[in-house]
Amino acid sequence: MSRSAHPAGPRHADVLPEGHWSAPPADLNHLDQRIWSRTVGRNGDGAAEVAGMDVRDLAAEFGTPAYVLDEADFRARCRAWRAAFGPDADVFYAGKAFLSRAVVKWLYEEGLNLDVCSGTELAVALDAGMPAARIALHGNNKTTAEIERAVTAGVGRIVLDSFQEIVRVADVARRHGVRQKVQIRVTVGVEAHTHEFIATAHEDQKFGLALADGQAAEAVRRVLMLEDLELIGIHSHIGSQIFDTAGFEVAARRVVSLLAAIRDEHGVELPEIDLGGGLGIAYTPEDDPRDPHEIAKALGEIVARECEAARLTPPRLSVEPGRAIVGPTTFTLYEVGTVKPLEGLRTYVSVDGGMSDNIRTALYDAEYSVALVSRTSDAAPMLSRVVGKHCESGDIVVRDAFLPADLAPGDLIAVPATGAYCRSMASNYNHALRPPVVAVADGQAKVIVRRETEEDLLRLDVG
Ligand code: LLP
Numbered sequence: 001m002s003r004s005a006h007p008a009g010p011r012h013a014d015v016l017p018e019g020h021w022s023a024p025p026a027d028l029n030h031l032d033q034r035i036w037s038r039t040v041g042r043n044g045d046g047a048a049e050v051a052g053m054d055v056r057d058l059a060a061e062f063g064t065p066a067y068v069l070d071e072a073d074f075r076a077r078c079r080a081w082r083a084a085f086g087p088d089a090d091v092f093y094a095g096k097a098f099l100s101r102a103v104v105k106w107l108y109e110e111g112l113n114l115d116v117c118s119g120t121e122l123a124v125a126l127d128a129g130m131p132a133a134r135i136a137l138h139g140n141n142k143t144t145a146e147i148e149r150a151v152t153a154g155v156g157r158i159v160l161d162s163f164q165e166i167v168r169v170a171d172v173a174r175r176h177g178v179r180q181k182v183q184i185r186v187t188v189g190v191e192a193h194t195h196e197f198i199a200t201a202h203e204d205q206k207f208g209l210a211l212a213d214g215q216a217a218e219a220v221r222r223v224l225m226l227e228d229l230e231l232i233g234i235h236s237h238i239g240s241q242i243f244d245t246a247g248f249e250v251a252a253r254r255v256v257s258l259l260a261a262i263r264d265e266h267g268v269e270l271p272e273i274d275l276g277g278g279l280g281i282a283y284t285p286e287d288d289p290r291d292p293h294e295i296a297k298a299l300g301e302i303v304a305r306e307c308e309a310a311r312l313t314p315p316r317l318s319v320e321p322g323r324a325i326v327g328p329t330t331f332t333l334y335e336v337g338t339v340k341p342l343e344g345l346r347t348y349v350s351v352d353g354g355m356s357d358n359i360r361t362a363l364y365d366a367e368y369s370v371a372l373v374s375r376t377s378d379a380a381p382m383l384s385r386v387v388g389k390h391c392e393s394g395d396i397v398v399r400d401a402f403l404p405a406d407l408a409p410g411d412l413i414a415v416p417a418t419g420a421y422c423r424s425m426a427s428n429y430n431h432a433l434r435p436p437v438v439a440v441a442d443g444q445a446k447v448i449v450r451r452e453t454e455e456d457l458l459r460l461d462v463g
Helices: 010-015 055-062 071-085 101-109 119-127 144-153 163-175 215-224 246-266 292-310 323-329 360-364 454-460
Strands: 040-042 048-050 066-070 089-094 113-116 135-137 157-160 180-187 190-192 197-199 229-235 272-274 316-319 330-342 346-351 381-387 396-404 412-416 437-441 444-449
Touching: 048 055, 055 066, 055 330, 055 412, 055 437, 055 444, 066 071, 066 323, 071 089, 071 101, 071 292, 071 316, 071 323, 071 437, 089 323, 101 113, 101 119, 101 444, 113 119, 119 135, 119 144, 135 144, 144 157, 144 163, 157 163, 157 229, 163 180, 163 215, 163 229, 180 215, 190 246, 215 229, 215 246, 229 246, 246 272, 246 292, 292 316, 323 330, 346 396, 360 396, 396 412
Parallel strands: 066 437, 089 113, 089 316, 113 135, 135 157, 157 180, 180 229, 229 272, 272 316, 346 381
Antiparallel strands: 040 048, 066 330, 190 197, 330 346, 330 412, 381 396, 437 444
């Protein structure tokens, strides 16, 4: 069967939406180090390898689809964040991006703390041995059971998100005879988007207590009156996949102003501030993320400057990166099932997964890259859309990409930068079995989250 290769040129510009890649990359076989984890490359056969493991062997042993996580890359990113922020700050990995017991162990060993946002994330963290004092509990609607579990485990902080929760956490703490350390999550009025931020625009959402309308100050008053709560600081999280440090700087300035106002009103200087997560990563070569050193420098400087102006002792800083640590460590390995050229449009490449293992494209219009990884190819670039096997036309993994025109069923392709919010947001749509997470390091592969089985699903279906 001859497949039509859509040559580069005006035709691509016609069918590619504005802002997406308008021309094929010079070398389709190249695995760009800005997007792929650090031990990924091609071996002598032309197949991709990661940590010395050939992807064809990984597919044969673990099946597809599979998330393949580069442990050395994960650990290196943890170390980079720790080094960037130094001993006077804490780095809390945001477990919502991807959490498993192995990940908790790596975080512990690399000196990171952990942010969890549900009782079950907390259970995983505790089960894997993360000391409770290094755990922060988040959430805009924590149940009393979740609060009980956190308080009795002795978590280092609970981040309060509403007036009701202040009372709820204080009640639980009192019942257990604990003075619980808490922070108050405030909304600073910064709306952070991928490439921009709009100041004073984002009070209209479910998280936190607003600075602008005085709710944050009121929450501080209420917490300070409660003996069972120890207010250790103020928390702000402005958004996700952010490339510009300016939004963080505005947030830092506003949080420090609140600390000064608290000092003036109550005579107390809170010892900590947390500026949340949100640092963006590269999903395509067009993304240009900041590195942790840049963000640490920018935040450190602004906090120091604002504190000096307000004559405050600089608080201990913490941050909560999720995506920036785990996102780039992982690629999803798929097998191509069908290749369907649509004359004059593009070629639909169907893989053996889809929106059940990566909902981000359908949900956020997220952009991803993709490469043929079981071999190299000199064929012409073919404008492609990588789609899944689900019964929905929005089941798109990579909206616009160039793959070689000789792509055929049985080829392995991989989508990089899927470590964050893909396995953690995976679903069983169409009774898909959620793929495993295979960690690779030093020529060894280890399943850290196994593939779901039919038995797993049938066990839940109790008739
Ligand atoms: N801290 C707090 C309080 C958060 O709410 C979040 C993310 C983080 C830290 C970590 O943010 P990160 O560094 O990973 O951007 N599902 C979406 C992302 C939702 C993020 C929710 N909160 C996605 O797939 O893009």
